[in-house]
Amino acid sequence: MGLHTGEPIVTDEGYIGGDVHRAARVMSAGHGGQVLISEATARLLDSRAELSDLGEHRLKDLSAPERLYQLGEVAFPPLKTLYRTNLPVVTTPLVGRERELEEAGALVRSHRLLTLTGPGGSGKTRLAVHLAANAAEDFPDGVFWVPLQAIRNPANVEHTIAAAVGADDEPIAHVGSNQLLVLLDNFEQVVEASPTVSSLLTGTPNAKVLVTSREPLHIASEQQYPVEPLLLDDAELLFDERARGGARLPRDTRGGADLRAAR
Ligand SMILES: Nc1ncnc2c1ncn2[C@@H]1O[C@H](COP(=O)(O)OP(=O)(O)O)[C@@H](O)[C@H]1O
Ligand SMILES: [Mg+2]
DSSP states (O other), X not given: OEEOOOOOEEETTEEESHHHHHHHHHHHHSOTTOOEEEHHHHTTSSXXXXXXXXXXXXXXXXXXXXXXXXXXXXXOSOOOOOOSBOOOOOOSOOOSOHHHHHHHHXXXXXXXXXXXXXXXXXXXXXXXXXHXXXXXXXXXXXXXXXXXXXXXXXXXHHHHHHHHHTOXXXXXXXXXXXXXXXXXXXXXXXXXXXXXXXXXHHHOSSOEEEEEESSOOOOTTEEEEEOXXXXXXXXXXXXXXXXXXXXXXXXXXXXXXXXXXXX
């Protein structure tokens, strides 16, 4: 059981909003018989005497770590949270991309190398971090984000991967048979390093690689998924959300027409 306190938005289809998701994430982090309580709920209690502090955890979304408490002192296995990751914290909601998350999510499950391709600004990075977070359950040894935008020399890619996964020098020995996901973000300017990715895949049995790149890597076993810019409706919603400082509103009150007129 999970308890969280917040202010949902009431719609015809029920309660929606970030706190509803958060409550679901808190619930799904626990085990049968365990009662988890978020910081927001814990703060409302008169006494925290019966709570065990379980520390900060990243839940299975891309929000900042959250302190979780458990009611009582019974010992349970570690929480089912997304704590083995360096994925960036995302503070604005993902707009659209339901179909892409499903299709590309299936490709992450069925392939070891998936490259999201598309022009700059089409949303590859954003989609990739959500895909990686969604897939976290399949990677008990971690999900590692390797931002490459600052790397100009392909010879430095191997070292950058090593640093991200916590290896001292070359990553293959360190990764071994671990089940982990490496997200190589903005690969286009170091495409000459594609043999490094090949070696990582052939040298490890279980690691998977998700790449964002304007250009494919053109190596064996690569599966490509083109990322089209957002549909107009979604793009308008995104514009709308940015204009309102990130607060997500239900579609029917979003005032898209006004914003369209204002542009
Ligand atoms: N589906 C989306 N929902 C919300 N913001 C998005 C979405 N897709 C892209 N963005 C935002 O648009 C900008 C460009 O997207 P990005 O993923 O960096 O593109 P790319 O990696 O293809 O160059 C970023 O600020 C990103 O957060
Ligand atoms: Mg990018």
